[in-house]
Amino acid sequence: MTLAFVGGTHRTVPLALRERLAFSAEQAADALHRFRARFPGREVVLLSTCNRVELYAAGEEASMPPPAEQLVSFLAECRGIDAAILAPVLARQSDEAVVRHLFSVASGLDSMVLGEPQIVAQVKQAWALAQRSETAGPLTAGMFQAALRTAKRVASETALGRERLSIPSVAVADFARGVFERFDDKRVLVIGAGKMAHETLRYLREAGARDIVVVNRTADRADRLAARLGGRPGRFDDLVAELAAADLVVSTTGASEPIVTADLFARAETSREGRPLVVLDLALPRDFDPAIGARPGVWLYSIDDLGAACEANRRSRQREMPAALAIVDEEARRFMGDLHHRSTAPVIERLRAGWSETGDAELERLFRRLPALDDTARAEIRQAFERYAAKMLHSPLTSLRNESHSGPPHGLLDALKRLFDLKE
Amino acid sequence: MTEFISGISVVCFAASYLVALACEASRPLFRSGVRGALLVGFAAAGFFAHTIFLGWRAANEPAVPLSSAFDWYLLAAWLLAGGYLWLLVANPRTQVGLFLLPVVLALVGAAQLSSRAPFPQSPATQVWGAIHGSFNLAASVAVAGGAVAGLMWLIQAARLTRKRTPAQGLRLPSLELLATATGRSAAIAAWTAAAGFISGLVLNAVNRQRGLLETVPWNDPVVLRMGMLVAWLIAAALTARALARRPDAARVTAWLSLASFVVLTASILWGLLGDTRHGVPPTHAATSREAVP
Numbered sequence: 259m260t261l262a263f264v265g266g267t268h269r270t271v272p273l274a275l276r277e278r279l280a281f282s283a284e285q286a287a288d289a290l291h292r293f294r295a296r297f298p299g300r301e302v303v304l305l306s307t308c309n310r311v312e313l314y315a316a317g318e319e320a321s322m323p324p325p326a327e328q329l330v331s332f333l334a335e336c337r338g339i340d341a342a343i344l345a346p347v348l349a350r351q352s353d354e355a356v357v358r359h360l361f362s363v364a365s366g367l368d369s370m371v372l373g374e375p376q377i378v379a380q381v382k383q384a385w386a387l388a389q390r391s392e393t394a395g396p397l398t399a400g401m402f403q404a405a406l407r408t409a410k411r412v413a414s415e416t417a418l419g420r421e422r423l424s425i426p427s428v429a430v431a432d433f434a435r436g437v438f439e440r441f442d443d444k445r446v447l448v449i450g451a452g453k454m455a456h457e458t459l460r461y462l463r464e465a466g467a468r469d470i471v472v473v474n475r476t477a478d479r480a481d482r483l484a485a486r487l488g489g490r491p492g493r494f495d496d497l498v499a500e501l502a503a504a505d506l507v508v509s510t511t512g513a514s515e516p517i518v519t520a521d522l523f524a525r526a527e528t529s530r531e532g533r534p535l536v537v538l539d540l541a542l543p544r545d546f547d548p549a550i551g552a553r554p555g556v557w558l559y560s561i562d563d564l565g566a567a568c569e570a571n572r573r574s575r576q577r578e579m580p581a582a583l584a585i586v587d588e589e590a591r592r593f594m595g596d597l598h599h600r601s602t603a604p605v606i607e608r609l610r611a612g613w614s615e616t617g618d619a620e621l622e623r624l625f626r627r628l629p630a631l632d633d634t635a636r637a638e639i640r641q642a643f644e645r646y647a648a649k650m651l652h653s654p655l656t657s658l659r660n661e662s663h664s665g666p667p668h669g670l671l672d673a674l675k676r677l678f679d680l681k682e
Numbered sequence: 683m684t685e686f687i688s689g690i691s692v693v694c695f696a697a698s699y700l701v702a703l704a705c706e707a708s709r710p711l712f713r714s715g716v717r718g719a720l721l722v723g724f725a726a727a728g729f730f731a732h733t734i735f736l737g738w739r740a741a742n743e744p745a746v747p748l749s750s751a752f753d754w755y756l757l758a759a760w761l762l763a764g765g766y767l768w769l770l771v772a773n774p775r776t777q778v779g780l781f782l783l784p785v786v787l788a789l790v791g792a793a794q795l796s797s798r799a800p801f802p803q804s805p806a807t808q809v810w811g812a813i814h815g816s817f818n819l820a821a822s823v824a825v826a827g828g829a830v831a832g833l834m835w836l837i838q839a840a841r842l843t844r845k846r847t848p849a850q851g852l853r854l855p856s857l858e859l860l861a862t863a864t865g866r867s868a869a870i871a872a873w874t875a876a877a878g879f880i881s882g883l884v885l886n887a888v889n890r891q892r893g894l895l896e897t898v899p900w901n902d903p904v905v906l907r908m909g910m911l912v913a914w915l916i917a918a919a920l921t922a923r924a925l926a927r928r929p930d931a932a933r934v935t936a937w938l939s940l941a942s943f944v945v946l947t948a949s950i951l952w953g954l955l956g957d958t959r960h961g962v963p964p965t966h967a968a969t970s971r972e973a974v975p
Contacts, residue, residue, distance in 0.1 A: 414715055432847040436838060439856040532927040534857065555929030563845040571847055 265312030290391035301395035316397035326350035373418035430461035447504035450511030501526035599662035698728030755793035817878030828867025829943030832936035861932035872919035
């Protein structure tokens, strides 16, 4: 075993325990230093996010990674949790399963929101912290670089992360942007103080919206909201005029009846001069009479419409899973092949050294028996010997490389050691 | 080098545009990491070959661009292909090529069916001929561009009305941009078509007055169809302008732009198939008269 993993995610660890298990950046750095002191020569990376805490350990030959139970105890000790509580909810994996798991995690396949992109940055941060804490090494370097490459491939070769899943992001990016080319010259009217208004406005501001008017039944509340949302307050009594001036409406009141009826909108419509209007009705019950959506030039989206679009996007992401898993599988096999081949390096080195020593000894004997040879001739003969050795070693080394793709080539390595009398 | 340039044919750039169109059409079907580069590569290669081809003809043929029906169609296709390439580079995520490239290829096809013989010219009417051809070219390109924008507006509006997120690989420009493009195209098409028609009348009148070349009868099918086309385009532009402050203005303008394209296509087909004296080389008598100062 060269790779070991213990960890828990939102699927296995209850929220209360996950909160206790989570590491801040400082706590993670401290844990890595403690790991280095306790398990010298081993590599480790700690990934801690809202939804997962995972420890990836690696080591070779004399410094194999600690057994899983020691890793569980280490995590429990770092967070002051009883190991007996933690042990049943943490997963344990070794070698190729670790690689596949990390590649899936980095690609967002193991995330709560399938394909979410933030996890790539979190994996990068975990890796960077391990480097700074000097607990990273060649094995984890190869594995994390391959994981990030896999995540990049999954993002570019599948549609897993393309479709948006949150209602505000779908409302702005897929619908409002479909109507308007730019937002810096548009009037945004916010009606009410619902939670989703804030998030929707964040997306609108990112898209360039600057002219934001907030209206609320209570004037004081409108003032506070406007200050908080970065807009200016408007009067609820002027709703018709504000609707006439607006290009995009975000409505999130807690009213039990529609506040914009078809009649009220008809009064505003006469002053709109044919300008298109996008209405994001994020309230439940709805703030806008659905009949308004049938008016020409009005693009009305209720929370149900946006929710249905999000759900369609979620299903679309699920359909991309087989393609994403195929990429993870391909990259994991490639990485494991390289890792297995890497384990053959000491034997290859000894084999080459043995051939080189024998060749040098034979050359010396030859040159002593043929003293008339000049330097040019000697160099030619030396090169011929080296070429011969390289050609003779080519076939066994190729076989070794090919065998590495399907697992550690223990049989071939033993055979080479015995055939060529290679000492440890 | 000269041999290479002279070897470039219509097939070269038509094939490049066709491959670019195939790349565009495959976008909704599957994802590919290299398709974007292939798309830009083939579109740019086609446009480059197209430019070289027109430049070579301008430098080596006795006539200049716009001097034959063949060159006229190819120049219209070249302008649209250039517009497509610019849009492709400026906004690679939108799939304008799926709508624009078929028009480009249709114009190249129309060029292949058209005569390569130069339009009759005389020094006295060359300027009016160039003005006439240029305005008609601008009008046709504006109609085609407007129709493409109008069609995309209708598709995008249908998607937004059905409350669907954009389909994979089928991302279109915003309604705002498309409505602006459609409205401006309608206005440009009306003005340039009117200017082209009037300059054609002047050209014919000069020929008739000076006894130069062979004049086109006022009841010639080309004069009639161009008159009808101009009347339609002006009516469409005025309608779009009159409705500008109505909420359904963009939709009406989009449909009008598509109708204008149908009228233009019918007009071109009429011109290709009908019997006309427009653009016909002068008779012996006319040539003799031209020789007399």
